[in-house]
Amino acid sequence: MAPKRLLNSFLVLGAAGILAIALLITFLWLERTTEAELPAPTGSFAVGRTIFDWRDDRTVDALAPKPDSRREVLVWIWYPCEPRASATAEDYIPAYIRAAAGPARGPMRFVTRDVSKVHAHSFRDPNVSPAQPTFPVVILRGGASANVTNYTTLAEDLASHGYVVAGIDAPYRTSLVVFSDGRVIRRTPENNPELYSGDELQSVGRKLMAAWTSDIAFALDRLAQLNASDPSGRFLGRLDMTHVGVVGHSFGGAQAAEFCHVDSRCKAAIDIDGAPFGRVIQEGIHKPFMFVFSSEGDFSTNAERRRILADVQSIYERVPLNERVRVSIRGANHFTFSDDGAVLKSSVVRGLLRLFGRLKIDGRRQLAVTAYCVHTFFDAYLRNSSHSPLRIESPQYPELEVFESPR
Numbered sequence: 001m002a003p004k005r006l007l008n009s010f011l012v013l014g015a016a017g018i019l020a021i022a023l024l025i026t027f028l029w030l031e032r033t034t035e036a037e038l039p040a041p042t043g044s045f046a047v048g049r050t051i052f053d054w055r056d057d058r059t060v061d062a063l064a065p066k067p068d069s070r071r072e073v074l075v076w077i078w079y080p081c082e083p084r085a086s087a088t089a090e091d092y093i094p095a096y097i098r099a100a101a102g103p104a105r106g107p108m109r110f111v112t113r114d115v116s117k118v119h120a121h122s123f124r125d126p127n128v129s130p131a132q133p134t135f136p137v138v139i140l141r142g143g144a145s146a147n148v149t150n151y152t153t154l155a156e157d158l159a160s161h162g163y164v165v166a167g168i169d170a171p172y173r174t175s176l177v178v179f180s181d182g183r184v185i186r187r188t189p190e191n192n193p194e195l196y197s198g199d200e201l202q203s204v205g206r207k208l209m210a211a212w213t214s215d216i217a218f219a220l221d222r223l224a225q226l227n228a229s230d231p232s233g234r235f236l237g238r239l240d241m242t243h244v245g246v247v248g249h250s251f252g253g254a255q256a257a258e259f260c261h262v263d264s265r266c267k268a269a270i271d272i273d274g275a276p277f278g279r280v281i282q283e284g285i286h287k288p289f290m291f292v293f294s295s296e297g298d299f300s301t302n303a304e305r306r307r308i309l310a311d312v313q314s315i316y317e318r319v320p321l322n323e324r325v326r327v328s329i330r331g332a333n334h335f336t337f338s339d340d341g342a343v344l345k346s347s348v349v350r351g352l353l354r355l356f357g358r359l360k361i362d363g364r365r366q367l368a369v370t371a372y373c374v375h376t377f378f379d380a381y382l383r384n385s386s387h388s389p390l391r392i393e394s395p396q397y398p399e400l401e402v403f404e405s406p407r
Helices: 003-032 095-101 107-111 148-160 198-229 251-262 302-316 339-344 347-355 363-383
Strands: 046-060 070-081 089-091 118-124 135-141 164-169 176-178 184-186 239-249 266-272 289-296 324-333 400-403
Touching: 046 148, 046 198, 070 148, 070 198, 089 118, 095 176, 118 148, 118 339, 135 148, 135 198, 135 251, 135 363, 148 164, 148 239, 148 339, 148 363, 164 198, 198 239, 198 251, 239 251, 239 363, 251 266, 266 363, 289 302, 289 363, 302 324, 324 363, 339 363
Parallel strands: 046 118, 135 164, 135 239, 239 266, 266 289, 289 324
Antiparallel strands: 046 070, 070 164, 176 184, 324 400
């Protein structure tokens, strides 16, 4: 090929490449700024949401950078509400939190939808539904340092089925916490497990687990106080603190297992694709418990997978026979159990995951199957006192694979 023709070919290819990149950036930007709605709740109740900033002046936060810092948690509560035409629809992320946090940073902001464009299904601070005297309580925990609002789809769905769902964020270990007074607190490097390995990673994990299980206990204490003497009257006498469940994803699932092992107030718990951690592995859980796994778990090696499954087996075989459930969602991915992975991330990202075989189920479908598992399990073990074996199989959800024991 003549030098001139070769040069022209390179110029054409270069121009085509630049055009393709420009079109991709344009598409990503348009997608980021378009409106989106979370999957609708499937229960019969309308859903309210309120936020509390709870401080514990008697307890030092061992993971705070200053040694005299007191424990403080931000608690998001989704609950069955009284539907009224005048009710105000709640933002997915409140405006004051978006403003205090500032614009999204880092390259991932280009492939993540602007949260101001995302619409949830909750109403702001309405009255609790009068349809029944009290409602069971479920604590919700996110994965690793994820904000619990990343699990709004699961929270709203569970609330729509008649549960008060309390999600917890804590400063210095949640990626970003914005309190109502404008304080913005990010996770510290010392509390980031991704920066450690080996024995140091285990040490950080133990500290985080101790802090989070303590935070869950504190949140339950405050919910009991709210039930006894809510100044607003909204939750006064409306929380059934004798029927408490815990559910979490990833490290949040590990927290659900460990907390349900150590605290008798927990009557049933669910680990969504979380590797077990803590004393629960050796000592087990003697109350209703469910594992929900993806087919593409968060495993780095086959040896790690074998170890995790052995830990799962150790817990599973200690759960009473009629109260244990283990399911896998065919095609699901570890990172798409949240709103972020399933709804907020760009379709380009999800398309690449499908292209490389890491995502074989639509993200919204994965959330739908997960939400079904969660409310069906809690219906059986927080509402039904007979504790008969749960039949979770459903022709509506053929993606569910039910195991008698881990494989």
